[in-house]
Amino acid sequence: MNKTQLHLQNLHLLIKEAGSMAELARRCGYDNSASLSQIKRRLELQSDDENGRGIRPSLLAKLENGMGKRKGWMNREHDPEAEQRKKAEAAARLAEGKSEEAHMYAPRPALDFEQAEGRVAIVSRNTYETQITVAINLDGTGQSRFDTGVPFLDHMLAQIARHGMIDMDITCKGDLHIDDHHSVEDIGITLGQALKKALGDKAGIRRYGHAYVPLDEALSRVVIDLSGRPGLVYNVEYTRAWIGKFDVDLFSEFFIGLINHSMMTLHIDNLRGKNAHHQAETIFKAFGRALRMAVEFDDRMQGQTPSTKGTLTA
Numbered sequence: 001m002n003k004t005q006l007h008l009q010n011l012h013l014l015i016k017e018a019g020s021m022a023e024l025a026r027r028c029g030y031d032n033s034a035s036l037s038q039i040k041r042r043l044e045l046q047s048d049d050e051n052g053r054g055i056r057p058s059l060l061a062k063l064e065n066g067m068g069k070r071k072g073w074m075n076r077e078h079d080p081e082a083e084q085r086k087k088a089e090a091a092a093r094l095a096e097g098k099s100e101e102a103h104m105y106a107p108r109p110a111l112d113f114e115q116a117e118g119r120v121a122i123v124s125r126n127t128y129e130t131q132i133t134v135a136i137n138l139d140g141t142g143q144s145r146f147d148t149g150v151p152f153l154d155h156m157l158a159q160i161a162r163h164g165m166i167d168m169d170i171t172c173k174g175d176l177h178i179d180d181h182h183s184v185e186d187i188g189i190t191l192g193q194a195l196k197k198a199l200g201d202k203a204g205i206r207r208y209g210h211a212y213v214p215l216d217e218a219l220s221r222v223v224i225d226l227s228g229r230p231g232l233v234y235n236v237e238y239t240r241a242w243i244g245k246f247d248v249d250l251f252s253e254f255f256i257g258l259i260n261h262s263m264m265t266l267h268i269d270n271l272r273g274k275n276a277h278h279q280a281e282t283i284f285k286a287f288g289r290a291l292r293m294a295v296e297f298d299d300r301m302q303g304q305t306p307s308t309k310g311t312l313t314a
């Protein structure tokens with residue numbers, strides 16, 4: 001197919017999509033369709049000319065803009081039926097992921113949460129980038145199982161479980177061939193969703209939690225308010241950019257995802273530390289400890305909501 005034929009074919013597609021030549025002209029900023037008709041006629045006459053220049057670039061841009069096509073659309077061949085089919089398939093896959101049937105292909109928790117006593121939540125989140133299932137029990141014993149494909153993150157999540165006395169089961173199938181970014185961020189998001197769900201109306205809990213945790217030369221402080229508002233103050237200067245194969249920038253992505261979906265206020269300060277592994281580990285241990293304190297029931301609260309507003313979820 002030569003250039004003139006390609007442009008003519010795409011012009012036909014645009015006319016069909018717009019509904020008529022007149023409508024196409026209107027959308028592309030013409031007062032009437034006469035000049036477009038002339039161009040179409042010229043293309044038809046020149047369609048066998050191998051040296052034909054087709055439609056000039058300024059008009060191509062006008063057509064692409066007017067019909068919401070990407071730059072260069074007019075210079076590529078299109079199969080509208082195949083594109084439509086692909087779109088429908090993608091929409092169906094996305095709808096499936098959002099539905100209650102998500103667990104049909106989202107990973108299932110290996111630990112038994114269905115029968116567990118306590119504040120349990122199981123959340124699956126599916127996108128093209130990651131498929132994640134998080135199961136937690138805030139009233140657990142600290143047992144955990146992780147299969148995220150990011151070993152150092154598993155090591156850190158285990159600190160939250162162990163020191164937060166929270167049972168956790170997290171599975172992630174992510175696009176690790178790109179890098180760890182989407183997996184780490186989306187695990188933060190999904191864990192945040194699970195925390196919010198497990199906390200429910202927060203009646204009778206302590207709400208605030210804090211902890212200092214040292215590890216050899218490193219020391220971190222984490223302060224939590226299960227306020228119902230997202231907020232993160234993150235003061236951490238890692239001494240290295242990488243811990244093994246793990247990019248330390250991703251820790252802040254994890255916590256941003258977490259606070260935005262759990263709706264907590266979170267202050268993280270690494271007060272000192274020379275070894276980046278130690279810095280990270282003190283942060284996650286302190287987070288676990290602080291979270292344990294914040295989610296625990298306070299007997300003296302006697303089931304009241306710890307807020308003079310009367311709610312922590314509105």
Ligand SMILES: [Mn+2]
Pocket residue numbers: 155277281
């Ligand atoms: Mn360690």
